[in-house]
Ligand code: KIV
């Protein structure tokens with residue numbers, strides 16, 4: 169059996185079915201190109217018969233993408249298959265993904281039919297799709313709750329009809345990992361022509377078991393996995409692409425691998441999250457903001473001594489530059505010293521001891537200590553050292569008016585003024601700023617942290633600004649979040665201006 173696990177990405181089909189997360193064709197092409205760089209084998213680009221928009225996206229993705237196979241979903245309906253074949257016209261490699269529900273629930277309550285009739289429909293849809301393309305994948309919807317003996321009959325019949333891949337979806341996310349694995353094993357051992365097709369997993373995460381079930385499928389013989397970036401998808405979503413890719417990378421002893429270029433994971437995750445307006449939970453495995461952030465003193469000290477003490481993955485392998493250590497009341501002296509070094513502050517052991525005591529007192533009051541706090545504790549006032557400072561900012565914004573910002577910057581003691589409009593107060597402020605500082609720079613990340621209590625509390629802004637291929641981090645806190653945003657941008661700029 170092959171040692172390669174094929175990655176079938178369904179971010180743009182099953183993933184995109186989430187209400188409120190729909191993408192337009194241009195955005196889908198952006199995601200498809202990112203998936204191509206990531207190294208996925210198959211991109212499920214849509215369900216063409218479902219809408220003209222979906223049809224058009226499959227057409228345009230087929231034109232835009234070179235290496236991965238482009239796949240289009242259909243029901244076991246001839247019209248669906250005709251439309252899918254038409255949408256795939258420009259694809260260099262194409263696949264039709266057709267199928268029908270095989271569980272007794274679906275047979276009885278969805279189709280008002282019986283097992284024999286469904287078996288015949290399964291065979292017919294594969295044969296019909298075969299008229300158009302060589303590569304036909306069959307899905308047995310709700311296979312997770314389908315009787316294994318009947319499922320084996322269906323799988324044997326569709327392979328005989330020409331299916332190259334057979335998908336065994338746990339549509340409802342109900343299966344336990346050992347049960348799902350046993351189902352795949354049963355098929356491997358009881359379907360006589362199984363070696364003529366690739367068996368695929370397609371696991372939903374309703375009970376939080378999608379990744380475990382997918383792994384169990386692989387361990388029992390599946391060689392394609394259907395996944396989505398960030399695990400997006402209806403309800404609790406699909407199996408996360410990044411989790412499977414990193415599990416197989418970390419556990420090389422399993423003897424199977426994917427062709428995923430893992431250093432592109434973080435970029436793809438952020439792209440999908442921002443285009444779909446779907447934040448990634450901070451503690452999400454592999455791609456969450458905290459996935460590599462150690463906050464306990466023992467862990468921080470251990471990581472600083474040797475990363476492998478507490479990290480099983482190198483953050484660089486998923487495309488993260490630096491291990492971000494969060495400083496809290498549980499942080500030790502070593503972590504504080506390390507952060508001070510990163511900030512360019514060198515202090516002796518005696519002074520470190522004093523600053524550490526002050527740090528602990530502050531950490532008791534504040535959940536997370538930021539760089540500005542640390543510099544204040546050491547007596548280093550970062551803003552004093554800044555070449556560029558915000559001198560004055562006035563913004564007019566509101567509903568029904570275009571935002572306008574007037575800004576005055578103090579650059580090494582000299583004052584510069586500019587005004588600009590934008591599609592919001594922060595956009596207007598940044599545009600005015602760029603009229604004064606004429607450098608190529610792009611805002612990459614913009615996070616306004618939740619205010620702890622009360623509308624008069626300080627808002628904290630974290631930003632990442634890209635300049636000539638490097639990313640610079642900026643921070644500011646202010647009771648006025650527009651001011652904090654512009655100051656954070658300036659904070660980042662100060663790191664690369666001379
Ligand atoms: O979850 C499922 O069963 C599906 C099929 C249409 C493949 O998404």
Ligand code: ZN
Pocket residue numbers: 182337339370372
């Ligand atoms: Zn699904």
